[in-house]
Amino acid sequence: MVAKRIVVGAHYGLRDWMMQRVxxxxxxxxxxxxxxxxxxxxTLDFITxxxxxxxxxxxxxxxxxxxxxxxxxxxxxxxxxxxYVKHTTLRLCLMVIVVVALVAYTVWTVQILWSx
Amino acid sequence: MRLSIYRYDPDKDAKPYxxxxxxxxxxxxxxxxxxxxRVKTLDDSIAFRRSCREGVCGSDAMNINGKNxxxxxxxxxxxxxxxxxxxxxxxxxxxxxxxxMTQFFKQYHSIKPxxxxxxxxPEGERLQTPEEREELNGLYECILCACCSTSxxxxxxxxxxxxxxxxxxxxxxxxxxxxxxxxSERLDDLEDPYRxxxxxxxxxxxxxxPKGLNPTRAxxxxxxxxxxxxx
Amino acid sequence: MAFAVRKFDAVIVGAGGSGMRAALQLAEADLKxxxxxKVFPTRSHTVAxxxxxxxxxxxxxxxxxxxxxxDTVKGSDYLGDQDAIxxxxxxxxxxxxxxxxxxxxxxxxxxxxxxxxxxxxQTRNYGEGPVARSCAAADRTGHAMLHALYQRNVRARAHxxxxxxxxxxxxxxxxxxxxxxxxxxxxxxxVIFHAKAVLFATGGAGRIFSASTNAFINTGDGLGITxxxxxxxEDMEFWQFHPTGVAGAGVLITEGVRGEGGYLLNKNGERFxxxxxxxxxxxxxxxxxxxxxxxxxxxxxxxxxxxxxxxxKLDHLGADVINKRLPGIREIALKFANVDCAKxxxxxxxxxxxxxxxxxxxxxxxxxxxxxxxxxxxxPGLYAVGECACVSVHGANRLGTNSLLDLLxxxxxxxxxxxxxxxxxxxxxxxxxxxxxxxxxxxxxxDDQTNGESVSQVGADMRRTLQLHCGVFRFPDLLVEGVxxxxxxxxxxxxxxxxxxSKVFNTARIEALELENLIEVARSTxxxxxxxxxxxxxxDRSDFPDRDDKNWMRHSLWYKEGDRLExxxxxxxxxxxxxxxPKARVY
Ligand SMILES: Cc1cc2nc3c(=O)[nH]c(=O)nc-3n(C[C@H](O)[C@H](O)[C@H](O)COP(=O)(O)OP(=O)(O)OC[C@H]3O[C@@H](n4cnc5c(N)ncnc54)[C@H](O)[C@@H]3O)c2cc1C
Ligand code: SF4
Ligand code: SF4
Ligand code: FES
Numbered sequence: 001m002v003a004k005r006i007v008v009g010a011h012y013g014l015r016d017w018m019m020q021r022v023x024x025x026x027x028x029x030x031x032x033x034x035x036x037x038x039x040x041x042x043t044l045d046f047i048t049x050x051x052x053x054x055x056x057x058x059x060x061x062x063x064x065x066x067x068x069x070x071x072x073x074x075x076x077x078x079x080x081x082x083x084y085v086k087h088t089t090l091r092l093c094l095m096v097i098v099v100v101a102l103v104a105y106t107v108w109t110v111q112i113l114w115s116x
Numbered sequence: 117m118r119l120s121i122y123r124y125d126p127d128k129d130a131k132p133y134x135x136x137x138x139x140x141x142x143x144x145x146x147x148x149x150x151x152x153x154r155v156k157t158l159d160d161s162i163a164f165r166r167s168c169r170e171g172v173c174g175s176d177a178m179n180i181n182g183k184n185x186x187x188x189x190x191x192x193x194x195x196x197x198x199x200x201x202x203x204x205x206x207x208x209x210x211x212x213x214x215x216x217m218t219q220f221f222k223q224y225h226s227i228k229p230x231x232x233x234x235x236x237x238p239e240g241e242r243l244q245t246p247e248e249r250e251e252l253n254g255l256y257e258c259i260l261c262a263c264c265s266t267s268x269x270x271x272x273x274x275x276x277x278x279x280x281x282x283x284x285x286x287x288x289x290x291x292x293x294x295x296x297x298x299x300s301e302r303l304d305d306l307e308d309p310y311r312x313x314x315x316x317x318x319x320x321x322x323x324x325x326p327k328g329l330n331p332t333r334a335x336x337x338x339x340x341x342x343x344x345x346x347x
Numbered sequence: 348m349a350f351a352v353r354k355f356d357a358v359i360v361g362a363g364g365s366g367m368r369a370a371l372q373l374a375e376a377d378l379k380x381x382x383x384x385k386v387f388p389t390r391s392h393t394v395a396x397x398x399x400x401x402x403x404x405x406x407x408x409x410x411x412x413x414x415x416x417x418d419t420v421k422g423s424d425y426l427g428d429q430d431a432i433x434x435x436x437x438x439x440x441x442x443x444x445x446x447x448x449x450x451x452x453x454x455x456x457x458x459x460x461x462x463x464x465x466x467x468x469q470t471r472n473y474g475e476g477p478v479a480r481s482c483a484a485a486d487r488t489g490h491a492m493l494h495a496l497y498q499r500n501v502r503a504r505a506h507x508x509x510x511x512x513x514x515x516x517x518x519x520x521x522x523x524x525x526x527x528x529x530x531x532x533x534x535x536x537x538v539i540f541h542a543k544a545v546l547f548a549t550g551g552a553g554r555i556f557s558a559s560t561n562a563f564i565n566t567g568d569g570l571g572i573t574x575x576x577x578x579x580x581e582d583m584e585f586w587q588f589h590p591t592g593v594a595g596a597g598v599l600i601t602e603g604v605r606g607e608g609g610y611l612l613n614k615n616g617e618r619f620x621x622x623x624x625x626x627x628x629x630x631x632x633x634x635x636x637x638x639x640x641x642x643x644x645x646x647x648x649x650x651x652x653x654x655x656x657x658x659x660k661l662d663h664l665g666a667d668v669i670n671k672r673l674p675g676i677r678e679i680a681l682k683f684a685n686v687d688c689a690k691x692x693x694x695x696x697x698x699x700x701x702x703x704x705x706x707x708x709x710x711x712x713x714x715x716x717x718x719x720x721x722x723x724x725x726x727p728g729l730y731a732v733g734e735c736a737c738v739s740v741h742g743a744n745r746l747g748t749n750s751l752l753d754l755l756x757x758x759x760x761x762x763x764x765x766x767x768x769x770x771x772x773x774x775x776x777x778x779x780x781x782x783x784x785x786x787x788x789x790x791x792x793x794d795d796q797t798n799g800e801s802v803s804q805v806g807a808d809m810r811r812t813l814q815l816h817c818g819v820f821r822f823p824d825l826l827v828e829g830v831x832x833x834x835x836x837x838x839x840x841x842x843x844x845x846x847x848x849s850k851v852f853n854t855a856r857i858e859a860l861e862l863e864n865l866i867e868v869a870r871s872t873x874x875x876x877x878x879x880x881x882x883x884x885x886x887d888r889s890d891f892p893d894r895d896d897k898n899w900m901r902h903s904l905w906y907k908e909g910d911r912l913e914x915x916x917x918x919x920x921x922x923x924x925x926x927x928x929p930k931a932r933v934y
Contacts, residue, residue, distance in 0.1 A: 006276050009305070013313035014342050082309065083273040127849040144595060157803040160855035161847035167562040170598045170679065172490060173390040189682050210533055211852040217387070230498035231450030241447040243459035249452065256452045256491060260389055293450070
């Protein structure tokens with residue numbers, strides 16, 4: 001029996017691992033920021049909530065945070081797929097679906113944020 | 117003492133089963149391995165590996181009441197009966213408590229587990245300060261028992277691609293050695309979503325290491341050094 | 348059914364320190380080598396060595412190989428061959444430095460050099476006082492060394508056959524060795540390894556005793572195999588009792604504990620070694636310390652409920668030194684003796700540890716036997732190194748840390764000799780027509796045996812006999828009785844029965860085969876001990892309490908056939924320096 005050769009050396013592990021940390025940090029910072037903003041509001045009803053998001057200083061961070069969440073999700077979901085989906089073609093298909101979905105979410109996010 | 121032991125002999129058993137044993141112990145039987153040796157005098161067909169009986173050779177790693185450990189340094193008095201013994205999880209079983217370690221050693225060999233220093237050796241020793249030597253403590257003591265790797269979910273899912281805690285601990289042992297010159301190549305080799313980055317710091321490995329070593333810490337150090345050279 | 352045949356330049360049986368050092372030499376010379384081992388190489392018993400490896404580097408105080416040589420000759424109680432001892436002591440620095448270059452993580456001195464500690468029997472200026480000669484990696488020197496050697500072999504791409512057990516030698520009509528039979532443990536398949544050179548490095552056989560510091564796998568396979576092939580075993584009466592085995596468990600506490608400043612106490616809290624060895628006290632050589640301890644216990648000054656053990660005190664070293672230099676010892680004491688040695692003394696007793704005798708070789712690792720009046724006729728194709736060999740550098744008593752050195756020096760020199768021999772005569776000699784027949788018959792006997800005794804029963808009787816009849820102190824009546832008993836047990840050992848007949852990883856079969864090897868060792872030990880009418884080194888007889896240089900400056904050679912004994916004079920002439928004349932041995 002010839003042992004199966006395992007090809008490794010994709011050279012991107014560190015980038016993703018770093019991205020997980022960085023995006024995680026962004027989400028954490030944004031959460032604090034959002035809480036602070038909300039606490040500073042006199043009342044908390046749907047009208048104020050909505051108006052807060054009409055400011056650019058709110059829209060941009062929100063967008064960055066959601067983007068971070070998508071990237072974070074990408075790495076996380078890809079890791080899960082790598083662990084459990086051993087069939088390469090199937091895994092690639094699923095990965096493509098995830099990417100398409102995340103890109104769609106991004107477009108949708110822009111639409112929502114800037115249409116308020 | 118009551119034991120429930122995983123039995124499987126491909127020569128005669130269609131599938132594995134658990135068998136209960138009741139063994140009378142002698143006062144000198146202190147460790148689980150003593151009990152196993154005692155069982156073997158009653159039933160010579162039970163197969164397990166053992167050698168040093170003092171926790172330095174790494175032969176008798178097994179799953180003891182759900183947790184990986186070495187039978188020879190596990191005290192009988194500390195165990196809840198019946199003691200359930202199974203082979204190490206995640207590796208193919210050859211027979212009874214004996215697993216096929218090929219995959220485990222393949223991963224160990226894959227990290228180039230030897231000192232690389234291409235300069236001509238001096239007549240005497242290569243100098244190393246006590247502080248530099250200290251860096252190797254907690255690394256070189258590994259006995260390759262596989263308790264850690266076989267308790268790591270990431271290794272279960274990708275034993276062929278993820279180096280696993282034992283291999284990574286040794287990878288760091290050479291990265292940390294002031295005499296080794298191949299740090300860059302070693303880091304290059306690990307810069308891979310499977311080989312190193314399958315580790316999600318679940319820490320099972322630290323929990324079971326019978327030598328009290330900390331592969332998670334070593335893995336963290338490797339990542340740290342990689343990061344440093346990138347930024 | 349004929350066995351499959353595989354061809355190699357050389358086959359090394361054993362992947363402990365000595366086997367792997369030899370393998371490295373051959374692998375780096377690009378020879379086709381098979382290295383067989385019953386266990387994964389790093390599980391060999393060299394892994395358990397704690398204290399250090401001797402070399403007169405002089406990193407912690409002045410030292411030189413002449414002093415080392417003197418200590419070794421004196422330690423051997425003048426039974427060691429002085430040519431081999433000079434060879435070893437002169438080569439020591441070279442092989443230890445090499446080991447460091449392979450990556451061995453030695454402890455360091457503040458200058459960055461290899462750390463050295465004192466050990467028993469090692470002295471400055473021909474016996475003046477202790478010297479630090481043992482190069483150490485904490486108290487895990489053997490572990491660090493075995494892993495470093497394995498790693499270097501991985502780099503050199505040595506070909507390991509892991510979990511293969513060698514069974515019998517194959518010799519042709521001229522008596523030349525042309526191969527071995529071996530069994531793959533996982534499948535039970537037997538293969539003939541046909542080779543130009545066969546090198547044994549199978550380690551010790553401490554498992555012939557009930558209480559031993561040795562691993563389960565130390566069953567003297569190389570000795571059993573050679574003895575069955577008609578080759579004598581040398582000096583088998585000399586077994587070292589290590590002074591400090593954990594009472595009850597047998598697990599070793601390194602002499603390094605005393606090297607770092609620990610000492611022994613009797614129940615009165617007296618540091619009794621001051622009486623037995625005024626100059627070096629607790630660092631006298633092992634036979635001396637073990638006898639002192641046994642005497643204390645015998646005369647009722649032992650500690651413990653039944654006065655059955657001695658106390659090893661080291662708490663005064665402080666937790667820092669213990670954690671830094673002796674971390675493994677602290678672990679062992681906690682696990683096996685239930686004491687924290689940073690607070691309380693460890694209960695210890697002299698425990699069987701090391702076999703000074705073995706397969707007779709010269710210092711090139713070639714096996715030598717008496718033939719036609721020449722006491723040292725080389726057996727072509729056969730080599731032996733490590734604990735299974737008797738070079739003899741350890742004579743009647745080995746000094747601590749000289750064994751790891753022996754592995755390195757003679758592993759290397761045997762490797763070099765194999766290369767020389769293969770260059771001189773590159774042909775592969777034919778296998779005899781009945782190659783493998785002996786092995787087949789032995790295995791068939793075991794498989795077909797009915798109404799036989801269990802392996803564990805016969806094994807237990809053998810161990811009890813040796814423990815009782817061949818201990819630290821030996822008595823004439825017990826020795827004679829022991830010989831008769833062991834012969835009777837040996838007769839039983841060829842009728843053992845195993846219930847398990849499986850082909851797959853059959854450990855019952857392995858243990859039965861191991862017992863057949865152990866029995867040869869046990870028998871040679873009893874017979875040689877009974878025959879040697881003097882006290883020397885580790886062999887201490889109540890009826891002949893003194894060393895008898897006139898009649899007994901000679902090595903015993905035991906043949907399995909008829910338990911025949913022959914003797915060979917000790918080689919008193921070193922290679923270049925003046926001989927060390929036998930003197931009374933005081934420490
Ligand atoms: C607890 C302890 C501590 C020690 N501490 C020290 C110390 O500090 N300093 C020192 O100098 N010495 C020390 N010694 C002694 C020294 O460690 C041993 O003498 C030495 O390690 C023996 O090495 P070896 O290579 O001859 O054999 P081992 O290391 O015992 O290796 C034997 C090899 O042969 C293989 N083998 C055996 N039979 C077969 C077979 N039938 N087929 C295939 N393979 C086989 C085994 O698998 C193994 O690989 C110590 C010994 C013990 C027991
Ligand atoms: S910390 Fe990493 S290596 Fe250890 S068990 Fe978890 S995933 Fe495995
Ligand atoms: S790190 Fe610990 S558990 Fe893992 S192989 Fe080494 S000694 Fe065993
Ligand atoms: S038998 Fe060696 S580690 Fe347990």
